[in-house]
Amino acid sequence: MTVDLTSRYLGLQLASPIVASASPLTGEIDSLRALEEAGAAAVVLPSLFEEQLEHDQVELHSALEYGAHSFAEALTYLPEMDDYNTGPDAYLEHLAAAKEALSIPVIASLNGVTPGGWTRYAELLQQAGADAIELNVYAVETDPYTSAAGVEERTLRLVSSICSSVTVPVAVKVGPFYTSFANFAVRLADARADGLVLFNRFLQPDIDLETLTVVPRLHLSSNDELRLPLRWLAILHGRANISLAATSGVQTTEDVVKLLLCGADVVMVASQLLRAGPGLIRELTDGLGEWLGEREYASVEQLKGSMSQLACGNPRAFERAQYVRALVGFSPRDVAGQAERARVPDDSPA
Numbered sequence: 228m229t230v231d232l233t234s235r236y237l238g239l240q241l242a243s244p245i246v247a248s249a250s251p252l253t254g255e256i257d258s259l260r261a262l263e264e265a266g267a268a269a270v271v272l273p274s275l276f277e278e279q280l281e282h283d284q285v286e287l288h289s290a291l292e293y294g295a296h297s298f299a300e301a302l303t304y305l306p307e308m309d310d311y312n313t314g315p316d317a318y319l320e321h322l323a324a325a326k327e328a329l330s331i332p333v334i335a336s337l338n339g340v341t342p343g344g345w346t347r348y349a350e351l352l353q354q355a356g357a358d359a360i361e362l363n364v365y366a367v368e369t370d371p372y373t374s375a376a377g378v379e380e381r382t383l384r385l386v387s388s389i390c391s392s393v394t395v396p397v398a399v400k401v402g403p404f405y406t407s408f409a410n411f412a413v414r415l416a417d418a419r420a421d422g423l424v425l426f427n428r429f430l431q432p433d434i435d436l437e438t439l440t441v442v443p444r445l446h447l448s449s450n451d452e453l454r455l456p457l458r459w460l461a462i463l464h465g466r467a468n469i470s471l472a473a474t475s476g477v478q479t480t481e482d483v484v485k486l487l488l489c490g491a492d493v494v495m496v497a498s499q500l501l502r503a504g505p506g507l508i509r510e511l512t513d514g515l516g517e518w519l520g521e522r523e524y525a526s527v528e529q530l531k532g533s534m535s536q537l538a539c540g541n542p543r544a545f546e547r548a549q550y551v552r553a554l555v556g557f558s559p560r561d562v563a564g565q566a567e568r569a570r571v572p573d574d575s576p577a
């Protein structure tokens with residue numbers, strides 16, 4: 228029996244649920260081609276950052292509305308960004324070249340938080356052929372006078388201004404740190420976002436003890452990080468009228484299956500692709516087909532959300548009760564077991 232691997236995300240009919248997330252691999256035409264050949268159902272390009280766009284206009288807007296505190300700081304990082312992505316013109320050229328080279332959907336990414344002039348770039352991305360736009364709203368709120376409600380309102384205004392300026396679908400990539408995330412997710416859907424990408428990884432700075440400077444550190448993810456999106460996908464599936472994408476910690480076919488079971492429409496991969504190369508996409512896609520076939524699933528659709536909070540027999544499994552159970556049920560002997568398992572390589576004979 229052939230398994231139907233197709234999945235619908237942001238209104239796009241995709242050949243499978245495996246998508247290449249934004250990373251340097253999607254920033255080059257050769258690696259984009261290799262991702263498509265390996266079976267990627269869609270690709271997300273690296274972000275075009277608010278800080279790269281219309282400095283004067285954004286600066287004025289920020290100063291008027293929020294105080295200029297964060298903008299000068301952001302600009303100091305710009306030289307480092309030059310290597311990653313060289314600004315709006317080069318971005319639009321890369322997008323157009325990606326569209327030319329690929330036949331799978333190409334999702335462009337905007338990365339910023341303030342509603343303002345830079346958001347008109349969404350229109351330019353659409354004109355350059357983007358099949359959808361991913362809006363990454365990474366922010367670190369440091370002002371003690373900015374409330375959580377204020378941050379949410381600002382994001383909702385940004386989302387609705389972008390959604391009203393384009394006709395292609397818009398997904399919002401968010402971090403997990405909202406006090407009432409389910410409520411915010413539903414309000415993003417009300418602001419006309421077509422999809423949610425869960426979750427942005429917050430890269431924490433470190434201290435270099437030699438130079439006594441604060442340094443950015445980018446660690447590739449491990450699949451322990453999967454469990455945060457897993458929980459929230461399960462909670463949101465069926466509750467908000469919005470597509471759901473999982474990102475963070477995807478390495479294996481089993482990871483893909485778990486996220487689909489909880490309600491992901493697509494599963495995005497970046498870190499493990501950087502480690503293993505584009506061929507990983509083929510491995511995950513074939514692995515998913517085999518996993519489903521062996522268990523007599525006819526399609527990805529049949530699997531999707533079948534262990535979401537609404538569908539599973541034990542809805543409290545995703546709530547506080549599970550936390551209490553994990554703590555109360557913990558035995559110091561588990562630590563010895565974990566250490567022992569960590570010492571034994573996965574592929575050694577049992």
Ligand SMILES: Cc1cc2nc3c(=O)[nH]c(=O)nc-3n(C[C@H](O)[C@H](O)[C@H](O)COP(=O)(O)O)c2cc1C
Pocket residue numbers: 248249250251272273274275336338363400426427428445447448449474475476477495496497498499
């Ligand atoms: C080197 C690198 C560059 C990235 N660049 C972007 C980016 O430009 N925009 C974005 O939204 N996410 C970016 N990400 C985040 C990934 O798209 C992804 O959401 C995140 O790494 C979690 O997925 P993973 O665990 O598979 O790596 C980047 C990640 C890495 C490792």
